Amino acid sequence: MNLKKENVLIVDDNYDMLNLLQRHLKSFDYYTYKASSVNEALDVLKHNTIDLLITDLNIPDINGIELLKYAEEHYPLLPKLIITGLPSIENVVRAIKSGALDYLIKPFTAEELQKAIQNSSQKRKPIVENIHDKAENNYAGITGCSKKFKNLVEIIKRVENNKVSVLIEGESGTGKELIAKAIHFKGAFSNMPFISVNCSGIPENLIESELFGYVKGAFTGAGESRIGFFQAASGGTIFLDEIGTASLALQTRLLRVLQEKEITKVGSRTPEKLDVRIIAATNDDLFQMVQKGTFREDLYYRLNVINIKTEPLRERKEDIIHLLNNFIKKYSAELNKPGITINSKVTEILLRYSWPGNVRELENVIQNMIVMSDDTIELQHIPEHLKYHIPEQKGTLKSLKEYEKEQIIKVLAAVNNNKTKAAQILQIDRKTLNQKIM
Ligand SMILES: Nc1ncnc2c1ncn2[C@@H]1O[C@H](COP(=O)(O)OP(=O)(O)OP(=O)(O)O)[C@@H](O)[C@H]1O
Ligand SMILES: [Mg+2]
Secondary structure, rough: OHHHHHHHEEOOOHHHHHHHHHHHHHHHOOOEEEEEEEEHHHHHHHHOOOOOOEOOOOOOOOOOOHHHHHHHHHHHOOOOOEOOOOOHHHHHHHHHEEEEEEOEOOOOOHHHHHHHHHHHHHOOOHHHHHHOOOOEEOOOOOEHHHHEEEEEHHHHHOOOOOOOOEEOOEEEEEEEEHHHHHHHHHHOOOOOOOOEEEOHHHHHHHHHHHHEOOOOOOOOOOOOOOHHHHOOOOOOOOEOOHHHHOHHHHHHHHHHHHHHHHEEOOOOOOOEEEEOOOEEEEEEHHHHHHOOOOOHHHHOOOOOOEEEEEEOOHHHHHHHHHHHHHHHHHHHHHOOOOOOOOOHHHHHHHHHOOOHHHHHHHHHHHHHHHHOOOOOEEHOOOOOHHHHOHHHHHOOOOOHHEEEHHHHHHHHHHHOOOHHHHHHHHHOOOOHHHHHOO
């Protein structure tokens, strides 16, 4: 199990240097990922949980400084160390300014390397303390402290007071609905209605009447006139959730509304003017669907005037700590366990986990841990599927056993740690499953 071992990413275009670093790091009990170019390094950073980055400065394709800058922007909590063969003060200063915590000059001894690593982990940013200093970190219930969070709030503020269409794209549980509500309830039309429509839930034969309403006598059973979703949202916002699941028939109707900005009730001939803001959300790749012909291109462009992409939690680790603190505060009060604390080892595991269910999963896990613990959340309170999680090791070859373990973890995560269900999917019995995850 790769829980305690820290993962170090080493970047150098010289294979001898990579091997040497790997040998040293292995002897200090680190797990290493090797990259011989900046692109390779970015790929590793994207797909794995890395605890320390060691990079050469002179890499042919893209300079090591660029890598540092990228890492500083996207992984601000990741300690970074540089190694250089040609120590110019200017380069070292640039590297430090770009986020490196320490530097090492080639050739170096194992002891020097170890010292530099210790040094940079001591200088590591005090994440938890830092967070409480941040002034604005809550916007209509959306909380965070990462740069990505700040950019998000910036966009929301720009769109909340006008009625341009917004498309929110992102993985499940990343807060798409929360953002849609923030735009509406923070904006100038917050006293008007917010109507949420799940696009997967409208039966084909009811699309027209659900969206546009009907007049009395329009069809058998239409005893009274009724307004549809669009008119219900009049003056406010209609939230088209899961737009990627909309049938082609629904897409066509929606497009017509967006083009004509008016609707006609079923059974009526009089079009009525419409004044609503449209916010759509999806966890599908709509652009790809357009390309494949399963989503109408014209509708895509009408919806996608302003695009908001929510970032997965694993790509904004500093938000994990922030959300963690917030949820602990919230649920310890709700569950009547004030003053509950969390063991820092638990925090560490939570930071290393990849959170496929994003904020929703984090929120559930915290609630669960608070229920299970007394005054401190300890290692034993962590749900099993998190403990057995191993970061994906892209590019490295694995043994069958490792594959098996990963598959078990994935399935457990997907079924919310329900072992009976997991065993069914994996086609093994529960007892075997238990043995395998011991
Ligand atoms: N930045 C955040 N701060 C606080 N809570 C958040 C944040 N992002 C998401 N949440 C919480 O996570 C849960 C999931 O959010 P939400 O329902 O908006 O996700 P979603 O992207 O619409 O997911 P899905 O695609 O599965 O519908 C909610 O309980 C929400 O309050
Ligand atoms: Mg949603």
